[in-house]
Amino acid sequence: MNEVDPDGMSLRRPRRGPGALRPGRLLRALPTPSGTPFTFCYALVLLATAIYTDYGDEATVNELLRESSTDAAHLAEQPLVVLLASALWIAGGLYSLYGILFVLVVSALERRTGGARTAGVFLLGHVLATLATELPVAGAVAAGRLPEASLHRLDYGISFGVMACTGALAGLLGPRAKWTVLGLAFLMCAQDLVEFADPLASWGHPIALLTGMACWGLLRDKGPAAASAADGAVPGPLRAPREAGEGGAAGAPQQRLRGGVARRGTGEEPPDGGRAELVGDGGVQAEAARDVVRVEHELRHPHGGEAGRVGVPPRVPGAVPLARAADGRGEQRRSDADALQAGR
Template sequence: MNSQSPPGPSRRALRVLRRYPRRAPLTLAYLCLLLAGHAWTGHVLSADRAAAVLGHLSTNLDNLRDHPLSALLGSALFFDGTLTDVTSTGFAGTLITLGLGVCCFLAWTEHRWGKTRAVAVFLGGHVAATLLTAAVITVALRHGRYPEDVRHALDYGVSYGAQTVLALGTLALPRRGRLPWAVFVLAWPLGGAEWSGPLPDFTTIGHLTAAALGFALLAVPAFRRRPVRATRLSSTAS
């Protein structure tokens, strides 16, 4: 009797891609929205108009005081990175936040716990990390740790939400891979950090805060329990 050989990497990758729209439709729609927004600001709008749009959606202190809701929600509709300059650190950041964070781990979160919880984790991490970072900036400005122009610095994108699901995604890995993955999630933002004495730049603080929020979810029983849907599927298969 001939034993069937396991599928190769290319066939497994094609199988994953075919199943992706069914397993994570909301993540796929969000990814398309992010790519459309990136193309719109990068290739349709003029440079000045694109800067004005992104400046309005930036989650800096001035915008959070003036129009907090549109800044918090609007900033999550764009990603701050490049898809073409493959030798830059910006491209590496895009691979981590958009590639691993959104494409992989947000999709995994949606498939494992459903759309509602995936949105809550991603958007909650984005908003909470932004607001906590704003509080740190306020205190740092009061003590002269940051320059005054940080109040209206350009700060937008999906990286805080992505960082939250990257940390939560530790559950998706085998036990022996979880500690190295956690170290990576915490270490990569520090790679390009700029320091003001003992304090890193505010985006680094935001990424570390978002990671801490994601790791904190690992202790929540609702996330540690196996989803009911997965349990039912396993029972049906057996």
């Protein structure tokens, strides 16, 4: 029941719907040093280079961008250097859409798969899309279909890596969110192909998106939660529980243990003269169990299976020598010994 004021107006604020945008939920989507260290550190580097691109010396900025470009000429001279250096810049600076997508998409992927896998997807999309667009240019120049100036052009940015992470993230979401993300991503790729302002980038974005989608099988069920569950596994008990149909009362049938050793029920006499039977191939455990049964049999069944009480002399044939009594009798007959044993 809602509280109302004297005028009849409700004092309780209406509840927000499940899809309402809350500031706390938006803040949790941002990268943090402890939750998403890869995205957080990478975002700081991109923020610094973006600020320098917008407010630094123009001549120096242009020189750095030319040296970081992944054009065909630089790929032939120093491929590893330019592939890494080109991913340190955001095409468009601080106001680029891909800068915002990097913060939201890459951090969401890292929370689900970890920093190492997220970095691998980002780098894989960046490298494959770059090679898939620049190597055909080099081949066309070598064949004489493009001018030599096509080997030297500006090609840098994080858009290929962001597209690959978008495709990978879609495979980890629910059905509705999955197709929504993929629909928006393919819409952006289609817009680039329609405008065709930069042919290489326009074809590189769908290639990077398909690269991220190809990683779905490698990312599912292999995140930090699965690894922690595997580390926290507890080994089973050393002694197996009883199987169905096994009894524990006196006269119960034999109980079969895992390991190949047949165990007698309580009160059951050992078969075949006191030797326990082995079921299956128990290996070393079966040999150890046989030795234990043999020692137990020898202790519990001396003198042909008849054991007397402690302190009572065993029944032996013939006369039983005793110490000479005061009346001079030297020994007693078997009947006396039997009578003595009968009175125990």
